[in-house]
Amino acid sequence: MPLIELKDASYRYEGAQRSAVDNVSLSIQAGEYLAVVGPNGSGKSSLLRLLNGLLSPQTGSVRVGGLEASDPRNAHAVRSALTLVFQSPADQIVSTVVEEDVAFGPENLGLSRPEIARRVAAALEATGLTEERCIPPHFLSAGQQQRLAVAGAIAMEPRAIAFDEATSMLDPGGRDSVLALIDSLAGRGMAIIHVTHDMSEAARAGRIVAMVAGKIAFDGSPAEFWGGRTDFGAAACAIASLGLPSAVSAARSLGVEAGAADSAEGLAALVSSRLRGGGLVPSGAASAANEVGHAAAHGTRPVSEGDPAFSLEAVSYTYLRGTTNQRAAVEAVSFAVPRGAVVALVGKTGSGKSTILQLMDSIAFPTKGRVICLGEDTTAKGVDLRRLRTSAPLSVQRPESALFEPYAGDDVAFGPRNLGLQGGGLVSRVREAMELAGLPFGDFRDRRTRALSGGEKRRLALAGVFALAPEALLLDEPSSALDPAAKRAVLDIVIGLARKGMTVVMATHSMEEAARADFVGVVSRGRLTAFGPPEEIFYAAFDPAWGIGRPFACELALALRKAGHVVDGLPLDLDSLALGLRA
Amino acid sequence: MRDLEFFRNVSIGQYVDSGSPVHRMTPATKYLWLVALSAPAVASLGYAGALLPLLSALCAAVAAGVRPSFLLRGLKPILPLFLVVAVMQFIFGWPGDRSAVLFRLGPFSATAREAHIVLMAVARTVSLVVIVGLFTSTTTEGEAAHGIEDFLAPLARLGFPAHAFALAATTALRFIPIVAGELESIVKAQAARGADFGSGKGGVVAKARAYLPLFVPVMIRALERAEALAEAMEARCYTGRGRTRFVVYELQRGEWVARLAAVFLCVAIFVLDSAVSAPLAALLGVFA
Numbered sequence: 124m125p126l127i128e129l130k131d132a133s134y135r136y137e138g139a140q141r142s143a144v145d146n147v148s149l150s151i152q153a154g155e156y157l158a159v160v161g162p163n164g165s166g167k168s169s170l171l172r173l174l175n176g177l178l179s180p181q182t183g184s185v186r187v188g189g190l191e192a193s194d195p196r197n198a199h200a201v202r203s204a205l206t207l208v209f210q211s212p213a214d215q216i217v218s219t220v221v222e223e224d225v226a227f228g229p230e231n232l233g234l235s236r237p238e239i240a241r242r243v244a245a246a247l248e249a250t251g252l253t254e255e256r257c258i259p260p261h262f263l264s265a266g267q268q269q270r271l272a273v274a275g276a277i278a279m280e281p282r283a284i285a286f287d288e289a290t291s292m293l294d295p296g297g298r299d300s301v302l303a304l305i306d307s308l309a310g311r312g313m314a315i316i317h318v319t320h321d322m323s324e325a326a327r328a329g330r331i332v333a334m335v336a337g338k339i340a341f342d343g344s345p346a347e348f349w350g351g352r353t354d355f356g357a358a359a360c361a362i363a364s365l366g367l368p369s370a371v372s373a374a375r376s377l378g379v380e381a382g383a384a385d386s387a388e389g390l391a392a393l394v395s396s397r398l399r400g401g402g403l404v405p406s407g408a409a410s411a412a413n414e415v416g417h418a419a420a421h422g423t424r425p426v427s428e429g430d431p432a433f434s435l436e437a438v439s440y441t442y443l444r445g446t447t448n449q450r451a452a453v454e455a456v457s458f459a460v461p462r463g464a465v466v467a468l469v470g471k472t473g474s475g476k477s478t479i480l481q482l483m484d485s486i487a488f489p490t491k492g493r494v495i496c497l498g499e500d501t502t503a504k505g506v507d508l509r510r511l512r513t514s515a516p517l518s519v520q521r522p523e524s525a526l527f528e529p530y531a532g533d534d535v536a537f538g539p540r541n542l543g544l545q546g547g548g549l550v551s552r553v554r555e556a557m558e559l560a561g562l563p564f565g566d567f568r569d570r571r572t573r574a575l576s577g578g579e580k581r582r583l584a585l586a587g588v589f590a591l592a593p594e595a596l597l598l599d600e601p602s603s604a605l606d607p608a609a610k611r612a613v614l615d616i617v618i619g620l621a622r623k624g625m626t627v628v629m630a631t632h633s634m635e636e637a638a639r640a641d642f643v644g645v646v647s648r649g650r651l652t653a654f655g656p657p658e659e660i661f662y663a664a665f666d667p668a669w670g671i672g673r674p675f676a677c678e679l680a681l682a683l684r685k686a687g688h689v690v691d692g693l694p695l696d697l698d699s700l701a702l703g704l705r706a
Numbered sequence: 707m708r709d710l711e712f713f714r715n716v717s718i719g720q721y722v723d724s725g726s727p728v729h730r731m732t733p734a735t736k737y738l739w740l741v742a743l744s745a746p747a748v749a750s751l752g753y754a755g756a757l758l759p760l761l762s763a764l765c766a767a768v769a770a771g772v773r774p775s776f777l778l779r780g781l782k783p784i785l786p787l788f789l790v791v792a793v794m795q796f797i798f799g800w801p802g803d804r805s806a807v808l809f810r811l812g813p814f815s816a817t818a819r820e821a822h823i824v825l826m827a828v829a830r831t832v833s834l835v836v837i838v839g840l841f842t843s844t845t846t847e848g849e850a851a852h853g854i855e856d857f858l859a860p861l862a863r864l865g866f867p868a869h870a871f872a873l874a875a876t877t878a879l880r881f882i883p884i885v886a887g888e889l890e891s892i893v894k895a896q897a898a899r900g901a902d903f904g905s906g907k908g909g910v911v912a913k914a915r916a917y918l919p920l921f922v923p924v925m926i927r928a929l930e931r932a933e934a935l936a937e938a939m940e941a942r943c944y945t946g947r948g949r950t951r952f953v954v955y956e957l958q959r960g961e962w963v964a965r966l967a968a969v970f971l972c973v974a975i976f977v978l979d980s981a982v983s984a985p986l987a988a989l990l991g992v993f994a
Contacts, residue, residue: 177941199943207941213884214931215938219847219876226952228942239952259847261883275942486894509900516898524888525895527922537919541900587899597898 124189125150126282126314127174127205132183134169143169145337146183151316153282156309158328158345159318162361163577163606166337167318171285174316175205188282199232206276210288210604212268213261221263221271222247222256228279246278250304265472266297273304283314291320291604294472294632296670302327320606322349326368335361346382364608369675376697377704378403387675391682394704398688430498431459432595432626433483433515438492440478452478454649455492460595460628460642465621467637467657468630469671470646476630477520479646480597483628484517497594513542515595515626520603522584523577531575531583532557532568538591556590557583559620561612578609585616595626602636614639634661638674638695645669658693676700722843724771729844732955733853735965739766740841742972747833750976752983756829758975763837770844777839781832791827795820851876852953870946877935881928888927892920 129149135142143166151157159167172178173185179193188204190197206228209215218224225246229239247253250270255263260271269289276284286305290298302324309315319325331348333341340358341348349371355362367375370390374381379397381390397403440453453475460466468476481487482494485501485508494501496515501508516538519525528534532553539552554564560582567583575583581601588596601617602610614636621627629640637643643660645653653664661677676697680690683704691703723729743759750756764774796816805818845853855872862868896919 175941177937198945202941202943207938209934209938209941211931211934214934217877217935217939217942219851219880223848223953227939227944230949230952231943231945233948233950235950236952236954239950243952272938279942481894484898486897509902512898513900517894518898519891519895521891522895524927525892525919525923527919537896537901538899541902584895591899 126153126155126188127151128184128186129173129180130184130186132173132180132185134173134178134180136169142166142337144173144180147337147339148183149332149339149342151283151314154309154312154314155330156315156328157317157330157332158325159316159332159334160320160322160325160365161334161340162364162608165334165361167334168287169337170334171207171287171316171318174285175207176201177207203228203232203279204281205283205285206279206281208269208272208276208284208286208289210291212265212272212292215272215275216260216268219259220256221252221258221260224260224271225256225274225278228275232279242278242280246274249277249308250274251300264297266293266300269293269297269301270304273301273308277308281313283316284308285316285318287318288320288604289317290324294470294670295634295672296471299672320365320610322366322607323368323370326370333358333362333365350380366607366611373675373679373697373700376701387678387682391679391686394683395686395688429462431495432462432464432497433628434459434495435479435482436493436495438479438482438489438494440482440487441490442478451649453482453489456646456649456651457492458644458651458654460626462626463621463624464626464642465618465640466628466642466644467640468628468644468646469632469634469637469669471670474646475649476646477599478649480517480599480628480630484515484597485511486517509541513538513591514593515597516588516591516593517597518585518588518599518601520599522588523580526572526580526584526587529572530568531562531570531572532564534572534583535586535590538587542591552590552592553586556586559589560586560616562586576609578605578612581605581609581613582616585613589620593625595628596620598627598629600630600632603632634672634674634677635696638677645671657695661695662693721846722772722776726769726771726844727958727960728766728770730958731961731964732856732957733845733849734856734859734955735961735968736841736845736849737853737857738965739968740837742968743837744834745972746975746979747830747837750830750979750983752979752986753826753829754982755975755979756826756833758978760829760833760836762971762975763833763840767836767840767843770840772840772843774836777836777843780835780839784831784835788824788828788831792824795824847876847879848953849955851879852951852955856955869949873946881932884931885924885928888931889920889924892923892927896920 127150129147132144132147133142134144145166147166147170159170161167169178173180174187174192176185176187176192176198185192187201190200190204192201216224217227222243225243226239229242234242243256244253247256250273252267252270252274255267260268263271272289273284290301293301305315305317306327315328317324317328325331326345326349328345331341331343331345332339333348335358340355340362349367366372370381370385370387373387373390374385374393377394379390379394381393385393394403435456435458438453438456439451442450442452456475456479468479470476478487482489482501483496485494485496485506488494488502496511499506499511501511526534528537535553535556536549539549544552553568557564557567562579562582567579572580572583585601596617598617602613605613617627617629618639629636631637638657638661640657642655643653643657644651645660647669652669653660653666655664661673665673674695676694676699680694680700680703683690689705690700691705692699694700694703743763746755747759764777767774767777796811796814799815799817800819803817803819808816808818808821810816842850851872854875855868858866858868858871901919902916
């Protein structure tokens with residue numbers, strides 16, 4: 124008997140045009156490791172909620188361990204057999220102490236105290252949080268908080284754990300720790316259902332289920348999914364938009380076949396043996412069309428002559444100043460951003476990237492040092508803060524949460540209206556900004572803001588910033604927590620603006636994105652530990668202690684060199700790697 | 707609105723761990739002391755009733771290894787409030803106030819009754835701040851949450867939803883920093899788009915409208931997060947019924963003595979207060 128079995132299950136939200144889950148049949152065996160992929164709105168999250176009875180199918184059936192999931196009498200049994208870990212770490216913490224949070228589920232099951240204590244200890248052990256058991260969860264890093272959520276799930280002693288984009292809000296270090304935890308649970312025989320937008324993460328699973336428009340468009344092995352099969356029919360376009368795992372796109376651009384889950388080292392060994400055996404002739408003509416295969420934002424790197432757009436001079440900033448919780452968020456940071464340059468700030472969550480951006484937008488003011496924004500000292504007397512803020516506006520993290528007008532066009536108009544624009548001037552400004560953000564004015568001006576997809580909302584929020592006709596842009600994780608297609612769309616918009624000469628400073632957790640910038644600043648514990656061109660940061664200057672990782676192409680180039688091959692230059696993307704690879 | 711940092715203004719009491727016998731008491735007992743000292747501080751007739759709880763709290767603080775100066779420092783932010791109360795009393799008179807006039811300034815006068823009211827307000831507030839400060843410095847957040855449930859346990863037997871009440875209270879407390887964080891992020895997002903809150907021109911409606919860009923998104927975000935939390939709780943089998951407790955507080959030695967002492971002290975202060983205050987007030991002619 125399969126552990127989980129869906130038969131012709133459908134679910135439609137009230138008032139929705141089509142079913143979120145449409146006639147889906149799926150069976151999952153005990154101990155299976157399954158990845159569920161698909162564009163936003165394809166029904167992945169609804170599927171998970173059907174599995175453990177948070178939603179009940181309107182037609183068809185869902186059985187977990189032989190029990191009907193939608194029957195309320197089975198709720199305890201079903202929800203403890205299949206537990207869920209959600210996207211946002213902070214939104215699933217119930218208690219004010221780590222171990223009490225782990226105990227929350229077992230308490231709900233009505234277990235005895237010794238039994239709860241045993242489970243809590245085991246769950247904390249498995250997630251590596253034993254030392255943290257007595258502290259408040261808000262003192263944990265985002266990655267640790269997500270491991271805490273996993274501990275809470277393990278304490279239910281489930282047979283399967285489902286992860287709903289559980290790594291999408293984490294920095295590279297936190298993500299690695301959660302992925303390692305998932306792998307170790309799978310290794311212990313726990314069934315894993317991992318919903319993810321990251322194809323390299325999905326490639327770790329033994330089975331891929333692709334959902335498109337509420338239906339299962341593919342169900343099979345990773346090798347089949349990214350290998351030979353191309354007969355996806357009507358779903359082909361949606362599946363292509365998901366992109367490829369790094370190792371697969373690298374293998375393709377080098378002209379070798381590779382298993383989807385291969386690491387840079389594994390792939391290098393394969394390429395190496397093929398080169399030696401004469402089975403692979405480095406052509407230098409590979410044509411990789413994927414998310415990393417673009418040249419840097421500019422043909423030539425802007426030089427720092429003349430007046431820089433921003434300059435930070437020994438800037439420090441203390442958070443919660445004057446209270447007993449005061450904490451230095453930024454310490455003695457100095458750097459300059461030449462006009463027209465793209466700068467990527469990278470570093471762990473909480474390292475100070477957001478604070479630096481806020482200091483540059485004169486939303487926060489340095490406790491020590493000076494910030495010069497577009498030629499003006501942000502703390503100077505009589506400085507027009509509104510003008511300064513709107514000439515170099517900051518798009519905060521998840522900027523779509525600040526949308527407030529019912530209609531899309533009105534929201535974009537908020538900024539220019541504040542600047543005094545009216546009538547025809549306002550309309551043309553809004554039109555321009557929306558087109559720039561890839562939201563055609565005619566189609567989108569009267570769309571309801573709440574009804575837009577996640578990616579459209581993000582682009583609308585960016586349009587609201589573009590409508591200020593800024594001289595520079597400050598973007599805090601502009602592409603985070605979006606699906607692959609929306610991620611690419613947002614990044615292309617940003618790179619497009621940069622090509623037209625816009626100065627851009629952005630914080631990001633994606634090293635492939637950072638590699639496309641002119642300069643990369645590494646922020647660690649409030650200090651700028653390195654600043655320079657990406658070729659320097661990811662090669663000569665690189666330090667693993669930064670906790671940021673490197674672009675896949677860079678890892679691969681280094682692995683190939685280690686295997687004794689010649690790779691010209693300092694490639695950051697697969698095209699230049701393919702071009703630079705000799706015998 | 708120059709500095710857009712919000713967290714600085716959200717201060718919750720700080721736990722001071724000294725491991726004293728006071729700290730080791732069960733949270734239910736601490737709640738009992740909190741109520742027993744706060745009640746006379748708020749509802750007493752005179753100075754004795756308002757200040758004896760302060761004295762008791764300071765003694766308890768010494769026993770708990772919490773420095774009285776640490777507790778008194780909590781008064782600093784509310785000092786201007788005392789001034790406001792005093793000025794208001796000075797400017798506005800009480801109808802039928804025939805108590806002695808202490809001094810005059812132009813058309814205004816300060817009477818003995820007004821002085822009494824100001825001093826009582828100050829005494830009550832100082833007592834409350836110190837009592838609550840002592841409670842939060844000896845009780846962790848987790849204990850405070852479970853403690854409400856334990857404290858209300860006698861009522862639960864009469865059908866009062868003690869557990870649901872405790873959960874609602876803790877969740878509300880937990881959401882304060884979350885909502886403050888969302889608000890901070892949204893204020894920053896709108897400020898970057900040239901929004902200027904607070905200096906809106908025009909009438910009340912126009913001013914209220916200026917805040918829509920804040921309130922609409924903050925409300926939506928708070929509801930979204932509440933929904934996410936509710937779903938996560940439901941996924942972990944929460945129904946509110948049939949729960950057991952992982953954390954149970956063992957009664958310490960002398961715990962019942964401490965509880966009885968709290969009740970006795972509360973009654974004693976009230977009795978003493980009514981015995982002393984009425985003659986004293988009459989003597990002063992405050993209510994004459």
